[in-house]
Structures are given as structure tokens and as C-alpha cells.
Amino acid sequence: MMLPLAAGLAARPAAGLQIDAEPNCLSRESAEGFRSLGVAKHSRAILLCGVSAMDTAQAWRLRRQAAAGRWIVWESSPFAGEGQTRTLREVFGISTGTPIALSPDRLYVQYRWPAAALTRSFCAAIPVTCSEKEAIALYGKTPVALRRAIGRGGLIFLGSMLGPNLRAEDSQARSIGAGILLSGTA
Amino acid sequence: MKKSIGDTIFPKGVTFENGLDMLKRGRYDGIELWLGGREWFQMSTTDAQLRELRRKIEDKGLKVSNISNTLDWQENVSSRDPSKREAAFRHIRRQIEAAQLFGTDAILIVAGLVTLDTPYNEVYHRTVESLKTLAKDAAAAKVKIGAENCCSEQKFLLSPREFGAFLKDVDSPWVGIHLDVGNIHDDGFAEQWIEMLGPHITRVHLKDVLRHRGRCGHQSVYTNIFLGDNDWRAIRDAFTKVGYDGWVIAEMERRYHYAPDQQIYDTAAGMDRVISGRL
Numbered sequence: 001m002m003l004p005l006a007a008g009l010a011a012r013p014a015a016g017l018q019i020d021a022e023p024n025c026l027s028r029e030s031a032e033g034f035r036s037l038g039v040a041k042h043s044r045a046i047l048l049c050g051v052s053a054m055d056t057a058q059a060w061r062l063r064r065q066a067a068a069g070r071w072i073v074w075e076s077s078p079f080a081g082e083g084q085t086r087t088l089r090e091v092f093g094i095s096t097g098t099p100i101a102l103s104p105d106r107l108y109v110q111y112r113w114p115a116a117a118l119t120r121s122f123c124a125a126i127p128v129t130c131s132e133k134e135a136i137a138l139y140g141k142t143p144v145a146l147r148r149a150i151g152r153g154g155l156i157f158l159g160s161m162l163g164p165n166l167r168a169e170d171s172q173a174r175s176i177g178a179g180i181l182l183s184g185t186a
Numbered sequence: 187m188k189k190s191i192g193d194t195i196f197p198k199g200v201t202f203e204n205g206l207d208m209l210k211r212g213r214y215d216g217i218e219l220w221l222g223g224r225e226w227f228q229m230s231t232t233d234a235q236l237r238e239l240r241r242k243i244e245d246k247g248l249k250v251s252n253i254s255n256t257l258d259w260q261e262n263v264s265s266r267d268p269s270k271r272e273a274a275f276r277h278i279r280r281q282i283e284a285a286q287l288f289g290t291d292a293i294l295i296v297a298g299l300v301t302l303d304t305p306y307n308e309v310y311h312r313t314v315e316s317l318k319t320l321a322k323d324a325a326a327a328k329v330k331i332g333a334e335n336c337c338s339e340q341k342f343l344l345s346p347r348e349f350g351a352f353l354k355d356v357d358s359p360w361v362g363i364h365l366d367v368g369n370i371h372d373d374g375f376a377e378q379w380i381e382m383l384g385p386h387i388t389r390v391h392l393k394d395v396l397r398h399r400g401r402c403g404h405q406s407v408y409t410n411i412f413l414g415d416n417d418w419r420a421i422r423d424a425f426t427k428v429g430y431d432g433w434v435i436a437e438m439e440r441r442y443h444y445a446p447d448q449q450i451y452d453t454a455a456g457m458d459r460v461i462s463g464r465l
Contacts, residue, residue, distance in 0.1 A: 107377065107420050108427060118427035120381075170381065172427055 017043035017181060022077075026050045030075060030163025034177060037166060043181040047073045049163050053083035059091040067151030071183040075158040078123035092155055094146070099124035100139060109144060109160045111137045114179025117172040119165050126159035147183075156180055187425075187461045190216035190251035191436040191453060194223045197446035202226045202239065206246045208447050212454035216251035217243060218435045219288065221281055223256045229277060236287045243288075250288035251433040252332070252364075252389050253281045258296035263316035264309040265299075271316070278320055278331070285329040292388045292433075293324075294364040297333040300341035309342060314355045321358035332364025332388030337373050344373050346382040353386050362386040366437065367421055368393035368408050376416060377424035384428025391437040392457060408439040410449070411456035419465045426463075434461065 017040040021031035027050035034047055046065060048054075051074055066072050076084060078099055088094040101124055108118040109125060113136040125139040130146040137145035137160070144159035162180075165173035191214055196205035202224075209217055219227050219239075226239060243250060261273035281293040298313035300306050317331065324331045335349060343349045349363060365387050367376035380387070394414030396407050412418065425431075436457060442449040459465060 104417070105419050106423075108423050118423065171384070 021049040033163035033166030050077040052077040066153040069152040095129040097127040119173040122161040188215040192218040216249040221255040250290045252292040254294035298342040324360035330388045334364040346379040362388040366391035368395045371395045377420040380424035
């Protein structure tokens, strides 16, 4: 059973990288991958690894933190359900679709930002509706990741897990991961 | 990417010049020269003769993509026999000299042969030590040594992670991998080797492979591009992923029984499709 993220986000300090992982192997491996980038002390992101579900109250707290200047990096689990879809829509106005099963003919997700690079897609990719400008990664022609400003910060939604690729030492993924975690620090 | 093919593909009895004409007709950009392969490039071939070959190649509008050798299977840097090991050093150093004479910056070697009586760990240490020594020659000449992944034939460096650790132990920017995408058959997936070893790739051999069938020669597991089990889309995408844009060199092991020159043209057409990504 997938458990929601630990409900400790509200009581966190206002600076430094915060990483929250669900108590399942996929989410933990992702967190380990992001930690291995070694940029934690320079990042001000709030990183949610492999999210499968989140209640709306918690999501609203995140939104307020984004408005105040933090960047929320929301990495979706490929096994996320309707709970995540509803929360993203209600709180962030983001529409996600049914996960796209990966085709053996297309192994990679094409990132445009923070670096133009290919990374392995992970199990499935969750399509997201967004403007051309907001889309930061495509699977084929379908946006699967976006970057949206909210007040003085914003939200980065990753519809294909990146953390496990970081742990697997994918060098292109690592350049993307570091850029994402350093969002808003320049 | 630029496309090349080895001079060993020239049909028997064809002169070097006529072989070059075939490559020109196939719209290749270059040629891979095999030391020890055909009569025009042996250990006894002089510098002056090599310069003459270069002139003929350039007269046809071609370049030399890299210098390979057929000799490592008999004389390897991992050999226990000091005379064979010395011979391996000699022919590899000759390859480096030839690379300079031909104006290219890469050679191919087969480094390390594990056999029934020469066990893996012994081969590993001797091969690392040998390449550390040869890396100094390579650095002085500014020529990269690409150790080819002949995994199943060498019984050595059987996975990309293992190959990466080996290169780390050699610890020289002048030693990398000459990656053959057809040589990964029973032991993995070419695209994963590309992803993991991307920055260390010196050159690429292209051929296809029939997994879990036969072995070398006419019983070969190797076949023409698109006739085997390689996932060419994944391979092409992986090259894009790691930013490899260098030479790709066809290495056709099994030969056409008739119209052998046609294999040169058919291979060129297949390579064009791989390079352009029209798959």
C-alpha cells in the first residue's frame, strides 16, 4: 500500500533543501538519488520524491511556501492515483492525464530545461497539460514535466521519476537534477 | 556522425585503389585500416608505403577514421609469454605511429584475453598495467587507444560497469572504449553500454547481432545492420543522449556469398538510416 508523504512539511525551516519521501522503496531510492547530487546546502527547494498521494491541506501549505519564495519539486510516482490528480488540479490548477505506458521504441524523456538532455523514463510517464513555455520535458511530443511560477517561487512537476536515474549514475539526469534543485537560488 | 568501414571488407583480389573506389561509390567519409589485415598494411610496411596509402585515400576524398589491428588475438598485452606481450606492445605502438602518419587520432585494440589457463584476475592486472604504460605513448602522440568490447570472445570485461571500473583503474584520458554495438549479445544491451560509457567512447563499430546463435565466421552471430536483434532506435537515441557525434565504422563479419561489393553499398545505406535516425 502506498502511504502519503510524512505530514511534517509545515514545521520545516524556511531555508535549505527539504526532502520528503514516502515510506516505500521507490520514493526512498529517489530521495537517495537526489541527495547524492551533493547540492543540498545550496538549494532552497522542497523536494517531494515519488508522490503517490497527498491531501489538499498539505498541498495548500506547500502552495503558500511557494508563493513566499520556495520552489516545490513534485516528483510523481508512476503509480500515483486519482488523489494526486485531484490535489494538483484543485490546489495548483495543474491537469495531469492517465500515465503513458512506455514504448520499447522510446526509452527516453527529452528535457529542455534546465539542460537539453535525454534521461531514461521510469516505468511510465504522467502527461501534463501546460503551455509551451511551461513544458520542461517531453515524452515523444507529450509534455510530462512543467515549471510554473507561483508568487515569488513556484512548482516543478516531474511526471517521470528522475531520482532513481540519479542513483543509477545517469550523468545527463544528474545535470538536470542539480539544475532543478538549484532553481530559484540564482 | 561520419561513416567509415574497414579495408578488410574489400572483396578478395581487389586492389587497394579499387576498394577505395567502392567506398567512394558508397559515399563513405572514411576508411578503417587494419594492421595485419590485408597485404598493404602489415608490420613490415614502411612509413613511406603508409604515406603512399594516405595519398591514395585522400585523392579519393576520404579520410582514415582509425587504425585497428587483427594481431591482438595472437599477441596480447595480457599474455603470460613475455615475447608475445612484447610483440603486442610493438604492434600497438606501430598503430599509434600509423595513426599519426594517417592524420587520425584513434586506434583500436583488443586488450586482455581470458583463457582456460590464463585466469581473469591475472589478465585484469596485467592488462591494466600494460595500458597504463601504453597510455604514455598515446598521450605523447595525442592518439586515443580504444579498447574494444569483444566481450564473449575475450571472456573479459563483460558488463558496462566492469568496463567502466577497468577504465578508471587505467586512469588515463588517452584510453577509452572502442564500442562495438554488435558485440553485446548474450550479456546486455548496447544502448546501456552507450549510456554508461558515453564520455569514454573513442570510436564505434556498427553491426547487427543474432542473439543466442552460433559464434564467429560463417556460423557467426553477427549479421548486417537491421537483420539482427539490435534495438537500433534505442541505440541511436542513446548516442544522442550522450552526445556522441564521431565516427561510426561498419564491421561486417559475415560476408555476402555473391556480389561482395554490394555488401559495401547496402551497409552504407543502412548506416545512413542509423545516422539520420530514420528508423
